[in-house]
Amino acid sequence: STPFGIDLGTSKSVISAARNGGIDVIVNEVSNRATPSLVGFGPKNRLIGESAKNKQISNVKNTVDNIKRIVGLDFDDADLEIEKKYFTVPLVKDAATGGVSAKVRLGDTAHKETKANLEQVALSVPLWYNEKQRHAAADACRIAGLTPVQIVNEVTAAAVGYGVFKANELPVDEPKKIAFIDIGHSSYQISIASVKKGELKILGSAYDKHFGGRDFDYAIAEHFAKEFKDKKKLDVHENPKAFYRVLVASEKVKKVLSANSQAPFSVESLMEDVDFSSSLTREELEAYVQPLLNRVNVPIEAALKDAGLTIEDIDSVEVIGGCTRVPSLKQKLTDIFGKPLSFTLNQDEAIARGNAYICAVHSPTVRVRPFKFSDYNQDAVTFSWDKQLEDDENEIDFPRDHKVPKEFTIKFQAKQDFEASLRYTGSPIDSKPIAKWQVKGVVPKEGESEIEVKLYVGANASGWYTLDAAETREDTLVKVLVEHEDEEDAEPEYKEEKKNNIYELRGKLEDQYKDFASEQEKETLTALLLKTEDWLYDEGEDAKKAKYIAKYEELASKGTRKEEANRQKQEAANTAALQERLA
Ligand code: ATP
Ligand code: MG
Known part of the structure; x- marks a missing residue:
């Protein structure tokens, strides 16, 4: 493709x-x-792009402009108050999400x-x-x-x-x-x-x-609105369509002034059949936008x-x-x-x-x-988890970062399953998290009350954080036969070796983005996690280290953390032997 x-x-x-x-x-x-x-809504159809633009003046009350400004915004976001000024349609709360929705x-x-x-x-x-x-x-x-x-x-x-x-x-x-x-x-x-x-x-x-440009347009439009009111005693602010027409004419004036020192301004039957024409000089424009230039x-x-x-x-x-x-x-x-x-x-x-x-x-x-x-992630975030031991820290800050994608590992002692969550640094602990994960399968070794947990957190190139994998590690001592080549009849000799068992934990993403992983992806991943867990229990004890690692890689490669690494590997492979084709 x-x-x-x-x-x-x-x-x-x-x-x-x-x-x-x-x-x-x-x-x-x-x-x-x-x-x-732009998107315009007609009685029967929806207009997009050029056709919405063509109908914008006649359909001003049903045309949604500035969509980018409100994508993903919460309805209680302070910015929405500022944005309202630029919209010719009412902005309403989306009952389902609590946000302002736009498709x-x-x-x-x-x-x-x-x-x-x-x-x-x-x-x-x-x-x-x-x-x-x-x-x-x-x-x-x-x-x-x-x-x-x-x-x-x-x-x-x-x-x-x-x-x-x-x-x-x-x-x-x-x-x-x-x-x-x-x-x-x-x-x-x-x-x-x-x-x-x-x-x-x-x-x-x-x-x-x-x-941005729209603020220049508004500065010009306000100037002409005032002039119109002074001269004709009519207020375009009382008529959305009239104000919008002033705004369109103001943007035109702004553009003309980029190449000329003076620009005409004219709108026919602006309000109550009253025409309005005037003009603006580059110096005047500069004066009106001075607060912006400052x-x-x-x-x-x-x-x-x-x-x-x-x-x-x-x-x-x-x-x-x-x-x-x-x-x-x-x-x-x-x-x-x-x-x-x-x-x-x-x-x-x-x-x-x-x-x-x-x-x-x-x-x-x-x-x-x-x-x-590498890209830049401007948000500082704090990753936290249910407190496990009285005196232990249970959160870690990730500052804004100039170099994503990136991975972090977090290690701590855990007693049981826990919930981990991510929030913007400085936001209150009880505020709605950006993401939340349930981590399951934390089982301390018999006779012990806690076990070391390792979390792999990824800051990806798209600018969001993921919990890619979680695991516990357990050291066991195993007896290993010491081989003596020459002495065939010698008594078998054993030495003790430390072995590192890795148990991948099951996780469940509980934030509003859980649908991002398709159902099928989730199933495959879960099935593999379970299979590996079984494998660890059944034959894991005797398996050679290489097999462990291979199994672990297989497991990890299904997770997004490794996906990113694989992608990068693939990229390197793609680009290594290649000619420069894109001019
Ligand atoms: P944003 O990046 O803020 O989301 P955008 O990508 O749509 O918006 P651009 O296309 O970069 O923005 O710029 C559009 C702005 O540039 C408009 O305000 C438009 O009036 C202004 N503009 C375009 N041509 C000229 C010109 N000749 N003189 C002055 N302003 C101009
Ligand atoms: Mg742009």
């Missing part, structure tokens, strides 16, 4: 495919290289255009998407009939694309420090990476979740701090995202970095292209230029 990359933007989405030895952006049904991220169909365009067997996809999400939102994004892919091979941070996708496609211009040993900045329709993200030929590391990241430095400083760097360390500033076409914003960024900005990447397509490459890396059939990279 063809590997796909999707950039689900707040205003528009881009889909690309790794095919014919390169990466193509796929055009939609009206030959556009990007599709509006997105991404597959159709790619499917129709490529006629490919659309299976695997890498989808990007903003840095600020939390664990639950990342799962929701993966879920959206599945609803669309796609297999999400990786959920990638948007800026990372663009940076990886840069590293892969600019390979020949990159240094071989001393890496360059590059700031990648994406300012789109709703948010502003920055990641600082060290990049050399064949390798990229994210050193630090930061974002302003509420800074915040531009904040994420940059935070990302530098996160990376342990100063502004002088930055070799170049790569900029993407539609909003960075605004001259005053470009100027502000240039002033802060003290150097000209680079627009090496395609501002609108870099993320989708990077994703198609990342998806191709996962494909066993498509050959790609090898490139090593």
